[in-house]
Amino acid sequence: MPIFTCISMFLKNLSLLNFRLCSEQEFEFSEGVNCLLGNNGSGKTNVLDAIHYLSLCKSYINNVDSLQIKEGNDFFMVQGHFVKDQRDEMITCTVKRNQKKQFKRNKKEYDRLSEHIGLFPVVMISPYDTNLIFEGSEERRKFLDNALSQTDPDYLETLIQYNRVLANRNAVLKQNGGNGSVDPILLDVLDEQLGQFGKTLFEKRKIFFSVFEPLFQKHYSFITKGEESVTLEYLSQLKQEGYEEGLQKSRRKDIVLERTSFGIHKDDLDFYLKEMTLKRTGSQGQQKSFLIALKLAHYTYLQVKTGYKPILLLDDIFDKLDEFRVEQLMDMVVRDEFGQIFVTDTHKERIERVFLKINHPFRSIEMENGMIRTFVD
Numbered sequence: 001m002p003i004f005t006c007i008s009m010f011l012k013n014l015s016l017l018n019f020r021l022c023s024e025q026e027f028e029f030s031e032g033v034n035c036l037l038g039n040n041g042s043g044k045t046n047v048l049d050a051i052h053y054l055s056l057c058k059s060y061i062n063n064v065d066s067l068q069i070k071e072g073n074d075f076f077m078v079q080g081h082f083v084k085d086q087r088d089e090m091i092t093c094t095v096k097r098n099q100k101k102q103f104k105r106n107k108k109e110y111d112r113l114s115e116h117i118g119l120f121p122v123v124m125i126s127p128y129d130t131n132l133i134f135e136g137s138e139e140r141r142k143f144l145d146n147a148l149s150q151t152d153p154d155y156l157e158t159l160i161q162y163n164r165v166l167a168n169r170n171a172v173l174k175q176n177g178g179n180g181s182v183d184p185i186l187l188d189v190l191d192e193q194l195g196q197f198g199k200t201l202f203e204k205r206k207i208f209f210s211v212f213e214p215l216f217q218k219h220y221s222f223i224t225k226g227e228e229s230v231t232l233e234y235l236s237q238l239k240q241e242g243y244e245e246g247l248q249k250s251r252r253k254d255i256v257l258e259r260t261s262f263g264i265h266k267d268d269l270d271f272y273l274k275e276m277t278l279k280r281t282g283s284q285g286q287q288k289s290f291l292i293a294l295k296l297a298h299y300t301y302l303q304v305k306t307g308y309k310p311i312l313l314l315d316d317i318f319d320k321l322d323e324f325r326v327e328q329l330m331d332m333v334v335r336d337e338f339g340q341i342f343v344t345d346t347h348k349e350r351i352e353r354v355f356l357k358i359n360h361p362f363r364s365i366e367m368e369n370g371m372i373r374t375f376v377d
Contacts, residue, residue, distance in 0.1 A: 309339025
């Protein structure tokens with residue numbers, strides 16, 4: 001992998017209040033590797049999800065903010081003390097039931113959450129990533145949007161605008177119950193706006209993919225020692241025809257369906273292993289290796305574009321990976337190209353054995369019922 005010159009960024013400590021399992025807890029972290037250990041349900045993933053909140057203003061696991069509030073309480077608060085460019089940065093997220101989510105940077109509230117996205121880049125690798133393989137195209141578009149939104153504020157703003165126009169167009173189509181009485185002039189206006197924003201997003205996605213795909217290939221080859229061939233393909237209706245033409249052709253069908261059937265909101269990614277669909281032919285270990293390579297390529301892309309080493313969150317990644325792939329992965333991520341790392345595992349002895357073999361120090365935090373049980377450097 002190429003060597004990058006990056007500015008330091010890490011999370012120094014984390015405070016949780018009424019967040020999922022945790023009533024109240026503070027964590028102190030190493031700038032290097034932090035291992036969160038404990039049985040399933042002990043609160044390890046809660047910590048990683050809290051870090052994800054502080055970076056991307058949302059949970060990795062659940063889109064409903066109120067579901068993160070510990071049972072019996074009316075709010076949660078997550079606060080993180082980052083060090084970036086050798087400067088202290090205090091980020092606070094507060095969610096109260098039936099109220100707007102509040103985000104503050106150094107005690108000053110953001111006017112718009114989009115202003116925060118990308119300032120503290122993060123990549124999470126989780127068992128939930130199998131949704132990228134087995135769920136619908138929306139999951140894979142979210143992956144694209146996450147990578148681009150953390151590096152390109154204009155992309156995020158354009159995506160917000162596109163989704164707003166798309167929602168308006170779909171609402172107009174639904175108002176008429178599929179009877180064909182949609183105002184064509186109104187649809188012309190919405191189609192023009194949709195095309196304007198959509199073409200911009202399409203071009204940015206194409207450029208992203210041209211950079212991302214080779215990074216993915218390099219990471220997958222490293223994890224598997226180059227023993228397996230994989231293919232990653234970006235799919236879009238825009239590759240076949242222009243926006244104006246596509247929307248006009250699909251208009252009659254859209255009126256009947258009461259939704260917009262053409263556009264970049266239909267984009268997708270195809271995953272192949274040895275020229276066969278990964279979903280059908282890949283073993284669990286191969287699928288997990290594929291997903292890890294995707295996320296590590298995401299990490300490298302963020303690193304190149306932002307100039308910072310993102311925080312890497314590895315949640316329960318050792319399951320379904322053989323010992324060789326585990327050692328390859330950990331040997332890779334403790335190198336200089338990577339920054340602060342958080343790893344969860346249920347087996348203390350396995351973590352100790354892996355890091356002893358690759359000869360790298362780590363901080364161990366054992367957890368139980370959302371609280372710290374023991375803490376060892």
